[in-house]
Amino acid sequence: MQRAVLVKALMLATALLASAPVAAEIRIIQSPGGRVGPFLDLFEKVRESGERVVIDGPCLSACTLVLSIVPGERICVTKRAVLGFHAARSVDRRGRFYAEPEASDAVLQAYPGPVRDWISHRGGLTSRLLLLKGRDLAAIYPRCRVRTWRSPAA
Numbered sequence: 001m002q003r004a005v006l007v008k009a010l011m012l013a014t015a016l017l018a019s020a021p022v023a024a025e026i027r028i029i030q031s032p033g034g035r036v037g038p039f040l041d042l043f044e045k046v047r048e049s050g051e052r053v054v055i056d057g058p059c060l061s062a063c064t065l066v067l068s069i070v071p072g073e074r075i076c077v078t079k080r081a082v083l084g085f086h087a088a089r090s091v092d093r094r095g096r097f098y099a100e101p102e103a104s105d106a107v108l109q110a111y112p113g114p115v116r117d118w119i120s121h122r123g124g125l126t127s128r129l130l131l132l133k134g135r136d137l138a139a140i141y142p143r144c145r146v147r148t149w150r151s152p153a154a
Helices: 002-019 036-049 061-069 101-110 113-120 134-138
Strands: 025-028 052-055 058-060 075-077 082-085 089-091 097-099 130-133
Touching (some): 036 061, 058 061, 061 101, 113 130, 130 134
Parallel strands (some): 052 075, 058 082
Antiparallel strands (some): 082 130
């Protein structure tokens, strides 16, 4: 089931990248996260594209790596944005989760300072999901402004 969710998230992200024109935006409307590697690859491409990232819904777990890879000045949030953080974990061959404390420390250090501080003030990265939203989120990332296009003939 987790693999199916990852595949759906990656397909959505790939479709967004493939259909986005130059100087457009990438809109995250719902991502439950998943395996870290594909998200790292995706967000590297987004960073290289120069596009703005609009977080417009839940961006959980590995999705939050966007904050570490895409420059902060190219990220904005809507009122629906929610960022969900937890400690890094892996799955063994039997499907059991186990903690990855070194990976959790590395991820925490990679987040921008205000995000890292927000997480630290709430006990750090643990197995419990921390949700950053509303005013707390808007204090770190700007609200998205709608981009309008005007015809040169207007």
